[in-house]
Amino acid sequence: MKNYKINRKDFLKYSSAPFALAFLPATFISACENNSKPNKKADLDFSPDIEIELTAQPARVSILPGSKTNVWKFSGEVIKGSKDSLKNLDDNYLGPVFRVKTGDRLRVRFKNEVDEATIVHWHGLHIPANMDGHPKYVIEKGEEYVYEFEVMDRAGFYWFHPHPHENTGPQVYSGLTGLFIISDNEESKLNLPSGEDEIPIVIQDRTFDSDNQLVYMNSPMDRMTGFLGEHIVVNGKKNFSLDLDSKTYRLRLLNGSNSRVYKLAWSDGTPLTVIGTDGGLLGKLVQKDYLTFGPAERFDIIADFSKKTPGDIVKLISLPFPSPISGMGGMMGMGRMGMMHGRDSNLPEMGDELNILSINIRNSVANNFKLPSEISSFEKSDPNDAINYNNPRRFNLGMGGHMRWTINNKTFEMNNVAKWEKVKLNTTEVWEFVNGGGGRGMMGSMMEMPHPVHIHNTQFKIISRSYNGNSDNVWNTFKDGFIDDGWKDSFLLLPGTSVKVLLQFKDYTGMYLYHCHNLEHEDMGMMRNYLIEE
Ligand code: C2O
Ligand code: CU
Ligand code: CU
Numbered sequence: 001m002k003n004y005k006i007n008r009k010d011f012l013k014y015s016s017a018p019f020a021l022a023f024l025p026a027t028f029i030s031a032c033e034n035n036s037k038p039n040k041k042a043d044l045d046f047s048p049d050i051e052i053e054l055t056a057q058p059a060r061v062s063i064l065p066g067s068k069t070n071v072w073k074f075s076g077e078v079i080k081g082s083k084d085s086l087k088n089l090d091d092n093y094l095g096p097v098f099r100v101k102t103g104d105r106l107r108v109r110f111k112n113e114v115d116e117a118t119i120v121h122w123h124g125l126h127i128p129a130n131m132d133g134h135p136k137y138v139i140e141k142g143e144e145y146v147y148e149f150e151v152m153d154r155a156g157f158y159w160f161h162p163h164p165h166e167n168t169g170p171q172v173y174s175g176l177t178g179l180f181i182i183s184d185n186e187e188s189k190l191n192l193p194s195g196e197d198e199i200p201i202v203i204q205d206r207t208f209d210s211d212n213q214l215v216y217m218n219s220p221m222d223r224m225t226g227f228l229g230e231h232i233v234v235n236g237k238k239n240f241s242l243d244l245d246s247k248t249y250r251l252r253l254l255n256g257s258n259s260r261v262y263k264l265a266w267s268d269g270t271p272l273t274v275i276g277t278d279g280g281l282l283g284k285l286v287q288k289d290y291l292t293f294g295p296a297e298r299f300d301i302i303a304d305f306s307k308k309t310p311g312d313i314v315k316l317i318s319l320p321f322p323s324p325i326s327g328m329g330g331m332m333g334m335g336r337m338g339m340m341h342g343r344d345s346n347l348p349e350m351g352d353e354l355n356i357l358s359i360n361i362r363n364s365v366a367n368n369f370k371l372p373s374e375i376s377s378f379e380k381s382d383p384n385d386a387i388n389y390n391n392p393r394r395f396n397l398g399m400g401g402h403m404r405w406t407i408n409n410k411t412f413e414m415n416n417v418a419k420w421e422k423v424k425l426n427t428t429e430v431w432e433f434v435n436g437g438g439g440r441g442m443m444g445s446m447m448e449m450p451h452p453v454h455i456h457n458t459q460f461k462i463i464s465r466s467y468n469g470n471s472d473n474v475w476n477t478f479k480d481g482f483i484d485d486g487w488k489d490s491f492l493l494l495p496g497t498s499v500k501v502l503l504q505f506k507d508y509t510g511m512y513l514y515h516c517h518n519l520e521h522e523d524m525g526m527m528r529n530y531l532i533e534e
Pocket of ligand 3: 405450451452516517518521522526
């Protein structure tokens with residue numbers, strides 16, 4: 001098969017033609033119009049503690065040695081409030097790092113200076129529906145969207161990225177990703193490693209052409225399985241390494257990859273010490289031999305190098321695992337090896353062993369950090385609070401007709417919600433997500449793979465994961481790497497499993513998204529609205 005490229009806005013190249021996809025006809029009950037309007041102007045009654053101007057724009061940055069790479073990136077400027085609220089990263093496509101406190105009132109004036117419609121979504125934050133970056137609010141080049149909200153979430157590692165329908169994958173891939181770090185009083189009391197000892201780590205994968213320019217979509221199958229890049233890029237650089245001393249660090253990990261799943265471990269076999277997940281600190285620390293790390297998830301880890309000596313090298317790696325894609329997807333996997341597109345690619349398969357980053361121990365220093373065993377006050381969830389404990393809302397994720405990934409056999413509808421997607425304000429519910437067994441006929445059984453499920457607007461708790469015995473390989477590969485004790489906004493739904501989550505709908509009414517965070521699946525329509533009604 002021929003490998004050809006087309007230009008996307010002069011720089012982001014696609015190789016191979018995308019799949020031709022047909023849309024499903026569907027009947028929907030349309031939602032009552034909610035009161036959330038696009039916020040194109042600042043509200044003069046809102047007085048922010050921090051005001052930031054955030055711009056998405058083209059840039060040229062170093063990712064590999066040699067030529068710079070054309071990217072799109074967010075950059076920002078503090079107009080009001082502490083200058084420490086925002087840090088731009090020089091010569092990097094990763095966007096600025098926000099640092100705010102619970103209770104801060106924020107105004108962000110977002111300006112679109114790229115050649116496509118876009119909108120910013122604050123991943124993991126509990127904010128009003130018209131501040132959440134729903135794709136219906138996209139703005140064109142030259143336009144501004146004004147975000148105004150109070151930070152209500154706990155201390156934690158959140159992030160932001162574009163959310164236009166059918167275009168989130170390529171825009172995030174082009175570079176548009178930023179970090180949003182919240183602190184609070186409970187966290188400050190722990191005296192966790194901070195300043196230079198607290199290091200955000202964003203793990204992504206990218207493919208480049210011979211001139212160091214980004215290439216998106218390696219094969220027609222990439223839309224079905226999700227894009228996998230040839231190189232691991234950490235904090236915007238290939239072959240990322242850190243020079244650290246023999247003491248304790250706090251690493252905040254984000255899987256910012258479009259679709260790649262990692263099985264994280266330390267190369268020397270030391271267990272990983274985890275103190276937090278998507279929605280902040282755990283009640284108690286958890287130690288794991290490896291972490292199952294799906295797209296959009298975060299882990300807050302403590303890395304103790306006090307036993308290391310100068311010259312030692314420790315690596316964060318992704319352990320090898322068998323392909324989690326079954327049925328036709330497995331065949332597609334072989335396609336990647338060259339059978340189907342005749343390219344001798346160095347593309348790592350999903351499951352190949354990978355070096356994520358290297359840590360070089362520099363100096364031997366005194367280490368006086370001691371982690372308390374109780375980290376945060378964390379209320380245990382009580383599933384009995386749910387109004388539908390014995391009758392969870394069910395969402396089947398799988399391949400629908402016409403080779404499209406679907407939720408309950410439906411794809412995204414910009415302004416509609418189905419009857420089964422309406423919930424009431426001030427209620428708690430159990431939602432059950434099922435992967436496998438829900439697919440229709442032949443297609444359903446032809447392809448199964450993990451889906452990183454994400455629900456907007458709320459941090460939830462995972463109350464159970466069950467496995468139906470159909471994909472032993474995948475289940476056994478990943479099952480010991482889940483951390484289901486903390487607050488989550490994203491979780492990896494393996495084939496043959498069902499996951500029940502407990503969520504609360506409070507403070508805001510309106511339409512929010514839930515979707516697969518495999519960005520190619522999301523763009524294909526594996527996304528739906530749910531509506532919180534009074
Ligand atoms: Cu990080 Cu709807 O996404
Ligand atoms: Cu989100
Ligand atoms: Cu998916």
